[in-house]
Amino acid sequence: MVNICLIGTGRAGMIHGRNMAGKIKNARLIALCDPMEENLQKAQSELAVKYVYRNYRDALANDEIDAVVIVTPTAYHKEIAIAAAQAKKHILCEKPLTMDEQECKEIIAAAKTNNVKLQVGFMRRFDANFQEAKKVVDEGAIGDVTLIKSLTHGPSQPKEWMYDISISSGPIGEVNSHDLDTLRWFANDEVASIYAIGGNFRSPEVKENYPDYYDTVSMNIKFKSGILGAIDGAQYVQYGYDARAEVLGTKGSILIGEQGKNNVLIAQQNHQMTRSTMNSWTHLFREAYVAEDQAFVDCILEDTTPLVTGYDGMMAVKLVHAGLTSLLNNRIEYVS
Incomplete structure (x- = not known):
């Protein structure tokens, strides 16, 4: 058995907590950690761990x-991850690993020096549909990959801190x-250049205080x-959560x-056909999170x-910075 401590018991943390408490083979959730007493008590009342x-x-x-799952605000990832390695x-650390490339290098070095596993939480790689597509691509069924497209649209209104892009x-x-990681994964290659454009279309009321904020972006x-790769992203789309990808090859x-x-399509006497949109990433990638947590325990x-x-x-992290630099400076950003 691998004994797990969950560090961070918010919404995303509890996804991992519930998985580790009963859905993951050879894992045992024995501890919870959170500086917020209310969150901690609520998590403990549900999961009833030892510590x-x-x-x-x-x-x-x-x-x-034996292992920790870090689901705290990103600013604390470095200090917690390095302390855990020591x-x-x-370590299973939710994305982003940090906001700074050098800090990522320090975490990686600490994990290597102390001979511990370090896994980052990009759950799409564990989704059954994405994994099947990756298998088909690697087998050459669509020929050589020529273009990869990926999009993510989030429905929720940004929290105040999200308007500050710094x-x-x-x-x-x-x-x-997530899309940047998906493209690297399918291409099995590193990015040479990024060009990003964007704008604030849904939150005009914040333009005075946050003139650089953008809610929609397109990247080549x-x-x-x-x-070639193409990514589009948006926040506060309101219609639902949307995550899709396309891989174009020379033969398919x-x-x-x-x-x-779901696959339920309703036809009514008003001659309208309706279908529910995806409400949340927590629903769409529910099983992917289980597979991600299982893979973490298995690799240990x-x-x-x-x-x-x-x-x-x-x-x-490096590509996020390159994309943001490109957008803010209206130029192609070359990635070394």
Whole structure:
């Protein structure tokens, strides 16, 4: 068994917490940690674990804990991850790994020095549909990959801090980091250049205080191999959560995902046909999170490399910065 401590018991953290508490083979959730007493008590009332901590350093001092799942605000990822590595705890860290490439390098180095696993939470790689598409691409069924397109649209109105792109990076960081990782994964290559354009269409009331904020972005990407990429992202679309991708090859194409929540299509006497849209990423990728958590435990027990490594997490951070720099300066940004 791998004994797990969940650090961060908010909405995203509790997805991992519920998985580790009963859905993951060979895993046991034994500890919760959160500085917010209300969150901690609520999580403990549901999960009833053996240990509860307000300070993550106290949790890391517990020799019964083998691994941690870090789902805190990004600003705390570096200090917690490095401390966890030094305490010989394996690490699953939600994306983004950090907001800074150098900090990512420090986390990666700490994990390597202390011989612990470091997995970053890009759950799309564990989604059954994305995995099937990746398998088909790698088998050459659509020929050589020529163009990869990916989009993410989020329905919710941004929280106040998200309007400050120096903190959030806007949609490029908040939603498109998943798309950037998806493109790297399917291309099996590194990005050579990014050109991004965007605008604020849904939140005009914040333009005075946050003149650089954008809620919609379009990015054109070129990989070192010549493969082309296209990403679009948006926040506060309101119609529902939307995550889709397309891979075009020399001999075929693959479409991944759809806007509908299910396959129920309702036809009524007013001659209108309706279908529910996807309401949330928590619903769309529910099973992907289970597979992600299972893969983390498996890589510890089997001593294998995580599917999403610290390097993958660092490259996503690097590409987010490149995309944002391109958008703000209205120029092609070359990635070294």
